[in-house]
């Protein structure tokens with residue numbers, strides 16, 4: 807079953823247009839719209855992130871000069887658990903704080919418990935939002951399922967000669 811789509815109130819997010827210090831370009835963080843779907847899919851698939859469940863309705867995006875350069879989503883699973891996922895920023899726009907801004911805006915819209923499945927080496931970046939590692943058995947069932955699918959994808963990578971990414975489940979709240 808597809809996760810329930812979250813109705814973001816765009817007005818809340820549009821007000822977060824912020825200039826970047828020392829940078830002429832503005833980074834607009836807003837709710838995704840249907841026209842963003844192709845850009846979201848391209849960004850996520852370009853980084854070999856989970857290619858499933860990429861409906862634009864769950865995403866917020868970062869826009870520079872009219873182009874979508876970053877994205878993140880909140881998956882709402884059928885067991886009502888929430889999982890932040892599909893975090894990606896275009897290579898040319900990295901290290902400007904866009905990922906951090908996307909995460910902050912998304913979490914401001916979702917109080918309560920949120921999971922993240924991430925590469926072990928990235929877990930440290932989520933501490934500032936109070937995410938902590940948890941054991942697989944403590945995660946919501948839908949998140950456990952996604953974690954296992956991620957591990958399966960890692961095994962397939964190994965068979966194809968690519969070094970797999972080691973995953974970890976984090977939770978806040």
Ligand SMILES: CC(C)(COP(=O)(O)OP(=O)(O)OC[C@H]1O[C@@H](n2cnc3c(N)ncnc32)[C@H](O)[C@@H]1OP(=O)(O)O)[C@@H](O)C(=O)NCCC(=O)NCCS
Nearest residue numbers: 853893894895900901902903904905906907924925928931
């Ligand atoms: C991870 C990523 C989204 C960070 O985007 P960004 O806009 O450059 O991040 P910020 O500018 O907010 O943060 C800067 C720093 O924190 C790191 N960072 C911040 N949030 C991160 C996160 N959630 N996961 C990993 N690294 C993160 C950045 O790599 C960078 O580290 P550095 O300064 O040591 O190089 C980007 O590098 C990317 O798209 N990578 C490929 C996809 C990916 O790995 N997604 C994360 C899946 S968990």
